[in-house]
Amino acid sequence: MGKQKTYKNFLKVTVILLSTLFGIGYLPILGGTFASLAGVFTFILFFKSNLSFFLFTLITIFISFPLSSWGERIFEKKDAKEIVIDDFSGMLISLLFLPKKGPFIFLAFLLFRLFDFLKIYPANKLEKLKGGFGIVGDDLCAGIYTNIFLHVFKFILKISS
Template sequence: MNNKRLFNLKRPHQFFGLGFGTGLAPIAPGTFGTLAALPFIFITMHYPLWLQIVFAVVISVFGIWACGKTADDLGVHDHPAIVWDEVAGYYITMIGTALSWQTLLVGFLLFRFFDIVKPGPIRVLDKRAHGGFGIMIDDVLAGIFSLICLQALIKVGLLPF
């Protein structure tokens, strides 16, 4: 069956699961989906750290539902167009970070690296977890790994702030 006929951005879970439509990009949908996190990052990064963490938890838990339901609609577990997990992962990467083009770029590159390469526990979770949780958990973990690396680069002075 042609999955393109199953995409329907008028359905709320698909609108979010497909990253506001960015997951429908003909090439590199995960990369475009990652960029869909930018409005959330710009809006919330001046909030207290605890509120950024709460927001990350909320968008991640919400993503379990949205991604799982979208995957059910498409009949494909973790279809490439499902990118809300990338939105959550990149958002997590940027928690507590002072924004500059350097931190945004390095955070983006770190997150894409961990999301694509899936080292160690990320790969294990990606293979073992299923449903909406399975779609989300590897990107959440990639976001946490990226957050740690980004903060380390900042602390040792390799990035401004």
């Protein structure tokens, strides 16, 4: 019985660490903004190739759904403010296949936060889904909007990666 309790405690701590992005979600204000900044710094500091960043983004998105659902149960609140892995995941999508240039990164951050705040259709509908799908869905939508906007901008200005 002791091993099972230890295992459950380990899982709970793991879910809390990952869903709060190692405690960022516990910040009293702007947790989502700081989680988005963590996504920016992850992009800048740790990834040299588009492929490795793409794979990291896919894995992060994949684990965001169950982590957010489990986090919601642990925090006993719908879309608990402590859960910020959704903002991190959305920011990663915003940066996919973009040049690692300051203006693009800055615009990606600003646009992602704007789209996340505005909840433009279908983000407003996705947010109403239950569990991890509702928590993560609207942020993924904001990330997709940001990414499309910046790729169109890049194409119009004929900027190379």
